[in-house]
Amino acid sequence: MGKNIFVTRASMPPFEEYVEEIKELWDTHILTNMGVKHKELEKKLENYLHVKNVSLMVNGHMALELAIQAMNLTGEVITTPFTFASTTHAIVRNGLTPVFCDIDPETYTMDPDKIEELITERTSAIIPVHVYGNICNTERIEGIAKKYGLKVIYDAAHAFGEEYNNIGVGNFGDASIFSFHATKVFNTIEGGAVCFHDNEYGRDLYRLKNFGIQGPETVDYVGANAKMNEFQAAMGICNLRYVDKEIEKREKVYQHYVKRLQRLSGVQLMKLQKNIKYNYAYFPVVFHDEVFGVNRDQVFNMLASEGFYTRKYFYPLTSTYECYRDRFDGNTTPIALSISKKILTLPIYAELNLSIVDRICNLIVGIKKDYE
Numbered sequence: 001m002g003k004n005i006f007v008t009r010a011s012m013p014p015f016e017e018y019v020e021e022i023k024e025l026w027d028t029h030i031l032t033n034m035g036v037k038h039k040e041l042e043k044k045l046e047n048y049l050h051v052k053n054v055s056l057m058v059n060g061h062m063a064l065e066l067a068i069q070a071m072n073l074t075g076e077v078i079t080t081p082f083t084f085a086s087t088t089h090a091i092v093r094n095g096l097t098p099v100f101c102d103i104d105p106e107t108y109t110m111d112p113d114k115i116e117e118l119i120t121e122r123t124s125a126i127i128p129v130h131v132y133g134n135i136c137n138t139e140r141i142e143g144i145a146k147k148y149g150l151k152v153i154y155d156a157a158h159a160f161g162e163e164y165n166n167i168g169v170g171n172f173g174d175a176s177i178f179s180f181h182a183t184k185v186f187n188t189i190e191g192g193a194v195c196f197h198d199n200e201y202g203r204d205l206y207r208l209k210n211f212g213i214q215g216p217e218t219v220d221y222v223g224a225n226a227k228m229n230e231f232q233a234a235m236g237i238c239n240l241r242y243v244d245k246e247i248e249k250r251e252k253v254y255q256h257y258v259k260r261l262q263r264l265s266g267v268q269l270m271k272l273q274k275n276i277k278y279n280y281a282y283f284p285v286v287f288h289d290e291v292f293g294v295n296r297d298q299v300f301n302m303l304a305s306e307g308f309y310t311r312k313y314f315y316p317l318t319s320t321y322e323c324y325r326d327r328f329d330g331n332t333t334p335i336a337l338s339i340s341k342k343i344l345t346l347p348i349y350a351e352l353n354l355s356i357v358d359r360i361c362n363l364i365v366g367i368k369k370d371y372e
Contacts, residue, residue, distance in 0.1 A: 004307045004309060005307060007309055007311045009352075011186075011187060011349070013238035017238050021235075025230055031229060035233075037234045038230060041056060042055070045193060049161070049168045050171070052197055054195055055193060055202060056192075056233065057228060058228055058229075058232075059192050061192070063226075065093060066224065070205050074122075075097065076098075079100065080128065080129050080336065081328075082103045082339065085321070086157075087155050099123070100336075109128065109137070112144065116148075123148070126141060126151075128155070129155040132158055133281050138164065145173075151173075151174045152172075154169075154176040155176075156170060156176045157177065161185065162276060164277075175194055175195065175201070178193045179192050185243065185246065191228050207223050209223065209224065210225070246350040250279070251280045253352050257348075260357070260361035266291030267286070267292060268288060269284075269285060282313070285345075303363060308359075310346055317333070319332075
């Protein structure tokens with residue numbers, strides 16, 4: 001069977017290149033506190049993402065927590081349960097109440113037709129999530145936000161480097177956050193960032209990520225510690241040189257999956273949207289067991305038994321977590337609930353050999369035939 005294949009694998013630059021990038025840290029001994037590498041990566045990301053401002057953070061979750069906190073939001077926030085734990089936790093940890101909106105069954109992003117009915121006098125913001133590289137309906141969402149005077153923060157953890165109508169995805173809303181976790185298309189080992197337009201908002205973010213320190217003897221804000229260190233930033237500088245080639249390789253893997261699985265009955269592949277420059281971060285498959293003959297969990301277990309480790313992503317819905325079970329009801333978002341029980345993301349990364357993709361697809365086709 002050979003070595004195990006996991007759902008993703010961290011992209012890393014040549015070892016010698018990273019060593020050369022961090023070499024000067026042994027000369028300066030400046031390892032954190034917004035050093036040279038931190039500042040350099042911020043500027044490079046502003047150029048790459050085509051955004052006005054980037055504030056680097058220690059990870060994507062803190063990027064979202066502080067992005068929310070810097071807006072001084074209150075009351076309720078409309079969001080999606082079809083997301084990673086971080087999105088919902090960041091809202092709750094800021095003392096806000098998440099109000100869950102159902103998703104579109106094809107894009108898996110927040111359904112804009114269902115937002116307005118959730119708005120109350122306590123609503124202060126909308127936090128949509130770009131899912132698997134599919135971009136939210138930004139025109140509709142921001143139109144609704146403007147109508148009701150709401151803030152919009154996009155969780156863009158899945159959308160690094162993407163563009164919609166030739167606009168970098170980090171430009172949408174009042175702010176957008178990215179994750180640079182090791183599993184992402186672009187990584188800084190751990191890390192994240194907030195993209196934003198308003199400079200005053202940026203100053204509040206800086207206070208929050210650095211203890212509220214404004215000078216050697218001035219602390220004018222109750223801040224946290226969310227700074228990205230120099231070793232993380234150096235990894236980002238190196239990885240950014242290769243990210244376009246990584247995405248090109250990912251696209252080949254993605255298209256090979258499509259070629260092999262698109263005609264398989266009972267299998268729903270993600271429909272790529274128009275006018276989007278994709279990063280091919282994930283390959284999600286929905287198994288409709290009533291047609292496919294086998295449910296998602298059976299496919300998951302079969303692939304795992306052969307050394308192919310997929311991911312039930314996103315399952316369970318955040319609104320059905322044990323920590324929220326007495327507060328929220330997953331049945332209020334029936335489409336998201338249904339998709340969460342049927343979806344599986346298959347292995348995809350730049351160096352994944354297409355022969356491995358064929359083996360995975362052969363197993364999926366085979367299990368269907370076994371049950372026909």
